[in-house]
Amino acid sequence: MEEKRAGEKRLLMGNEAIALGAIRAGVSVATGYPGTPSSEVLETIAKERPEGVYVEWSVNEKSALEVAAGAAIAGERALVTMKQVGLNVASDPLMSLNYVGVKGGMVVMVADDPGPISSQTEQDTRSFGQYAKIAVFDPSSPEEAYTMIADAYDCSERTGRPALFRPTTRVCHSYSSVEIQKPLPRRHSESFRKDGGRWVIFPRLAYANHIKIEENLVRLSDEFSSYSGNRLTGGGRLGVASGGVSWSYVMEAASDIATDFRNLKVATVPFPRQLAAKFLDGLDSVLVVEELDPFIERELIYLCGRLGVKVDIRGKLSGDMPPAGENTPAEVRRAVRSFLGEEEYAVRDLRDASALNLPPRPPVLCAGCPHRASFYAVKEASRGRKAVFSGDIGCYTLGNASPLDMVDTCLCMGAGVAMAQGLNRAEPDAVNFAFIGDSTFFHTGIPGVVNAVYNNADIIVAVLDNSTTAMTGGQPHPGIGRTITGEPARKLSIYDVLASVGVGDIQRVNAFDLFAAKNAAARAIEGKGVRAIIFEGECIALSGGNKTAMSVDDSKCVGCGVCVRELGCPALSMEGKKASVDGASCTGCEVCVSLCKFGALGGDAA
Amino acid sequence: MRTDCLIVGVGGQGTILASRIVGNAALSLGLDVRGSETIGMAQRGGSVASHIRVGGASSPLISPGGADVILAFELCEGARALPYLARDGVMIVCDRVIQPYSSAGTGGYDAAAVMEGVASAVSRLCVLDGSYIIEHCRVKCLNMAVIGAAVALGALPCSMGDIERTIDARFDSRRSDMNKNALRVGAELAKSYKKQ
Numbered sequence: 001m002e003e004k005r006a007g008e009k010r011l012l013m014g015n016e017a018i019a020l021g022a023i024r025a026g027v028s029v030a031t032g033y034p035g036t037p038s039s040e041v042l043e044t045i046a047k048e049r050p051e052g053v054y055v056e057w058s059v060n061e062k063s064a065l066e067v068a069a070g071a072a073i074a075g076e077r078a079l080v081t082m083k084q085v086g087l088n089v090a091s092d093p094l095m096s097l098n099y100v101g102v103k104g105g106m107v108v109m110v111a112d113d114p115g116p117i118s119s120q121t122e123q124d125t126r127s128f129g130q131y132a133k134i135a136v137f138d139p140s141s142p143e144e145a146y147t148m149i150a151d152a153y154d155c156s157e158r159t160g161r162p163a164l165f166r167p168t169t170r171v172c173h174s175y176s177s178v179e180i181q182k183p184l185p186r187r188h189s190e191s192f193r194k195d196g197g198r199w200v201i202f203p204r205l206a207y208a209n210h211i212k213i214e215e216n217l218v219r220l221s222d223e224f225s226s227y228s229g230n231r232l233t234g235g236g237r238l239g240v241a242s243g244g245v246s247w248s249y250v251m252e253a254a255s256d257i258a259t260d261f262r263n264l265k266v267a268t269v270p271f272p273r274q275l276a277a278k279f280l281d282g283l284d285s286v287l288v289v290e291e292l293d294p295f296i297e298r299e300l301i302y303l304c305g306r307l308g309v310k311v312d313i314r315g316k317l318s319g320d321m322p323p324a325g326e327n328t329p330a331e332v333r334r335a336v337r338s339f340l341g342e343e344e345y346a347v348r349d350l351r352d353a354s355a356l357n358l359p360p361r362p363p364v365l366c367a368g369c370p371h372r373a374s375f376y377a378v379k380e381a382s383r384g385r386k387a388v389f390s391g392d393i394g395c396y397t398l399g400n401a402s403p404l405d406m407v408d409t410c411l412c413m414g415a416g417v418a419m420a421q422g423l424n425r426a427e428p429d430a431v432n433f434a435f436i437g438d439s440t441f442f443h444t445g446i447p448g449v450v451n452a453v454y455n456n457a458d459i460i461v462a463v464l465d466n467s468t469t470a471m472t473g474g475q476p477h478p479g480i481g482r483t484i485t486g487e488p489a490r491k492l493s494i495y496d497v498l499a500s501v502g503v504g505d506i507q508r509v510n511a512f513d514l515f516a517a518k519n520a521a522a523r524a525i526e527g528k529g530v531r532a533i534i535f536e537g538e539c540i541a542l543s544g545g546n547k548t549a550m551s552v553d554d555s556k557c558v559g560c561g562v563c564v565r566e567l568g569c570p571a572l573s574m575e576g577k578k579a580s581v582d583g584a585s586c587t588g589c590e591v592c593v594s595l596c597k598f599g600a601l602g603g604d605a606a
Numbered sequence: 607m608r609t610d611c612l613i614v615g616v617g618g619q620g621t622i623l624a625s626r627i628v629g630n631a632a633l634s635l636g637l638d639v640r641g642s643e644t645i646g647m648a649q650r651g652g653s654v655a656s657h658i659r660v661g662g663a664s665s666p667l668i669s670p671g672g673a674d675v676i677l678a679f680e681l682c683e684g685a686r687a688l689p690y691l692a693r694d695g696v697m698i699v700c701d702r703v704i705q706p707y708s709s710a711g712t713g714g715y716d717a718a719a720v721m722e723g724v725a726s727a728v729s730r731l732c733v734l735d736g737s738y739i740i741e742h743c744r745v746k747c748l749n750m751a752v753i754g755a756a757v758a759l760g761a762l763p764c765s766m767g768d769i770e771r772t773i774d775a776r777f778d779s780r781r782s783d784m785n786k787n788a789l790r791v792g793a794e795l796a797k798s799y800k801k802q
Contacts, residue, residue, distance in 0.1 A: 011626070011633045013643070036646040118646030141640075141666075174642040174666030175626075177633055248665040255664070330669040347671030351688040356723045358686050359714030361706040363617060363652035398650065471647065570651055570707055582704075584745045 017142040019044035021149040029071035031064040034472035035083030037172035038111035061086035072106035074192035105153035114291040114326035124292035125166035136269035225274035229267035249332035288315030367571035368587030370511035370537025377517035390416035394437040414444025439469035511537030545587025556600035608661035615679030620749035625656035642666035702736025747788035754792030
């Protein structure tokens, strides 16, 4: 298929370009766990379904990496995809895999999220690569990502070690016209060879391989100095060094700058020291433009020390660039112009919207979301009780916002169940709920439940089962009954899992049945030990609801505003003194109907 | 000749699809296209923006003061994007109001005041009647109606035919017809629009 498309220009999202680039490079096993901004890579591979390529959503990033590692030591080209915090979950196997090595190329695609826009942390996978002693490729655009991932495979195979590939959100979720190229020649892959313990990590092997790893890093730094992703252009006594999407901001700023400056683009870990030495030679000062960690900046400072040259390196560490958040083209333009002594670039007559007092518009749970109903039921049932609500990662983290205010903690995937146990050890008189979504439950929630049962904890595990991985766009998981490619799969029952690990008191309830849900919560509150409620209700983004929008009977509505004030549903508002339902966004979940004491809300009847 | 187009709205209004349609239509004319989308948490009813840069831009993001055209699917989001509009830029805004949630339930902004503010700030402005659009095509197709208006006003570097062919290539015939109908509804509204 790609053969036929060669030469064609396609508008590709960065993640699509990465997927097609991996297919072009001959990937044959692709795994991952969804996480913004990485999810579309695996989805694109699943959609393309090239012959002989196996693709799966794994249960979590650790499993994903291990599946891929198995394929790679058997000689296949493997790909693993995740977001940056997913790498924390997968770091155990990755650290060791680098010591053991691989035979087929293995690329771990980790999407970083400066901002952060949709993440818990602003960690930098380049720093992780440095720490783990693994090569990192850092593309600046979708078109560069398309070809660079093949370079990552080459590097991995040449060195016999996994390689990291880390785009950032503005590469993953930007798009550009990419020229499709011919598939690379197929490699011959041999099957797994036992090789007398080569694949078994023992201290002696780790020591021997550590030496090879260090030698390899030195070699790679040399090789990367002539790698096409690392580039040095321009002249003069001032230099700008950048990488990733920030390089494109520098290029944009450069388009109307008269001063000649040396422009270094860095796309790799290890740092290309020879190229950087050439860059530094004869410079007075350098401005480093990068996001997340000051990786390039530190390397340049180190190199100046090693070379004994005096060049003023400015960036995050010197306070010239912001230490956190994402760069913008406008800020980079301002910084680069000021560094080069160019007249400040000012857009005249910039329109100002501040006088309009526009309200912020934070994300909210959708109209018709089952989580709203579940949260409200638990909130009602625990009124007057000392209760703490641990949350987790997913759409339901949005239950933190008022008026629900039902998420008191959120740390990382699967943490809520165990944190609730610790909170309860500290304050045994409180009722401790741990809300966790279905996909998160399978991801890393189960060990927390086992821990609770084993240690006689006193918590209520509230599984919000909306039958999908909603926040990342509706990916299937082990509880769904189908795989990423739509093939049927054994459907794991959350109820059975809870029962089998020893949770005695488990209730299942329709999340939209407010009365039943409230009763279930009340019963659980009165109980002791580890008990669970599974709130079942399909994600509205997938089911679309029952489509009959509710409306308000003005003759019955007394204007108390309870529906609007309590639920925080985006379809409900007050129009003058009466409640009002936006017919275009209401999905007919009827939760507000059961809430109204005056019978003013309803379907056709109202 | 470069055209920088910013599409703004509320998560769920179809800014991503709209930017893909415009981007692919421009690509079909052999133009260089680059851009960026809001994907993730903000898609759940938050403020979203798609940047489309046609004709050779280095970066995927438009800077304040740089948008030649802004398409706003919602009034408040259009107003929020005002600093991005170039001095002689065109803004096409749908007057549909989606109030951000506020616990008082009285709505977060005064639509009339915001509309007045937008009208006084933008001379090349076209306001589209959102209730007319929703009456004549599905609310999900509002994005296409706004694109239709932009094409009719000559604000985008592609013709109605280019957009229609892109839609045909993307959807089955039923959905394609629905979307093309919305294009026409928007185009008619734009042609009959006179600034107050």
